[in-house]
Amino acid sequence: MVQRVELEVSEKYQPNIEEVVLSSPDVDSYAAHTVLDLVANKPDAILLLPTGNTPKGMYRIIAEESNYGREVDFSKVNVLNLDEYWPISGGHFASFKYYMKHHFYNYVNIPREQRYIADGGYPEPFTETARIQGHLEVFKKKGIDLAVVGIGKNGHLGFNEPGTPHDMETWITELSEDTRRANASDFILPEHLYGIQESIPVPHHAITLGLGENGIRAAKHIMLLAKGEAKAEALRRAFREPSTEEVPASALQNHLNVTIVADYAAAEGLGAA
Numbered sequence: 001m002v003q004r005v006e007l008e009v010s011e012k013y014q015p016n017i018e019e020v021v022l023s024s025p026d027v028d029s030y031a032a033h034t035v036l037d038l039v040a041n042k043p044d045a046i047l048l049l050p051t052g053n054t055p056k057g058m059y060r061i062i063a064e065e066s067n068y069g070r071e072v073d074f075s076k077v078n079v080l081n082l083d084e085y086w087p088i089s090g091g092h093f094a095s096f097k098y099y100m101k102h103h104f105y106n107y108v109n110i111p112r113e114q115r116y117i118a119d120g121g122y123p124e125p126f127t128e129t130a131r132i133q134g135h136l137e138v139f140k141k142k143g144i145d146l147a148v149v150g151i152g153k154n155g156h157l158g159f160n161e162p163g164t165p166h167d168m169e170t171w172i173t174e175l176s177e178d179t180r181r182a183n184a185s186d187f188i189l190p191e192h193l194y195g196i197q198e199s200i201p202v203p204h205h206a207i208t209l210g211l212g213e214n215g216i217r218a219a220k221h222i223m224l225l226a227k228g229e230a231k232a233e234a235l236r237r238a239f240r241e242p243s244t245e246e247v248p249a250s251a252l253q254n255h256l257n258v259t260i261v262a263d264y265a266a267a268e269g270l271g272a273a
């Protein structure tokens with residue numbers, strides 16, 4: 001049973017932002033059940049979903065509890081991913097397409113044609129950003145029910161790095177050195193697959209949904225997950241200081257329905273642990 005702790009102080013601080021502070025395993029469970037309950041009540045839900053270390057636990061619980069559609073049916077759900085590296089092939093072990101398959105799509109019954117992600121292998125990224133933006137706008141018209149997002153140590157949201165205007169649509173972004181370093185461990189060749197262990201360079205670019213109302217903020221509800229002390233400062237800067245382009249996640253201060261789900265360590269940044 002997830003224990004839910006809502007903080008009076010923060011509710012006063014920003015009435016549109018709910019803050020839920022839990023143990024790390026309970027963050028996974030809370031996030032997973034938010035998605036499972038939504039899909040159980042609205043089988044044709046439209047979701048924007050993230051990758052990264054933080055949501056792995058959420059995906060594991062969704063996988064277990066949906067039981068490949070036998071418990072919670074995902075067959076009418078549409079998913080658009082927040083971002084993808086560019087260039088990268090979809091079969092590359094560090095691509096987000098590969099991540100989604102291995103952490104999520106192998107375990108839920110979402111038909112292939114309802115899974116949307118930028119094609120990092122497409123040679124001309126601007127055509128691809130336009131294609132993804134087109135899908136986002138179609139989904140926005142129907143109603144995007146939930147965006148699940150993480151936060152970078154530098155405050156990034158999706159791959160919108162510090163300095164990104166808050167009104168952007170889908171675009172091709174240059175990754176900061178902080179982000180390339182943070183993600184470098186995903187680019188070590190898995191020895192069991194390749195017989196050698198070697199690091200390969202992290203791409204310098206990515207295709208990402210923007211932060212605007214025709215981007216991540218098009219979703220009716222945004223759930224931001226943050227775990228670990230490394231995220232505390234980013235949360236503080238995003239939600240305890242005025243919104244600024246230097247902290248992309250602070251764009252969420254200008255959205256009507258945000259839930260921050262943080263573990264105790266990350267919530268230190270909210271003064272809430």
Ligand code: PGA
Pocket residue numbers: 051052053054055150151152153156157158
């Ligand atoms: P992480 O990444 O979950 O791997 O920490 C989050 C992010 O960079 O958005």
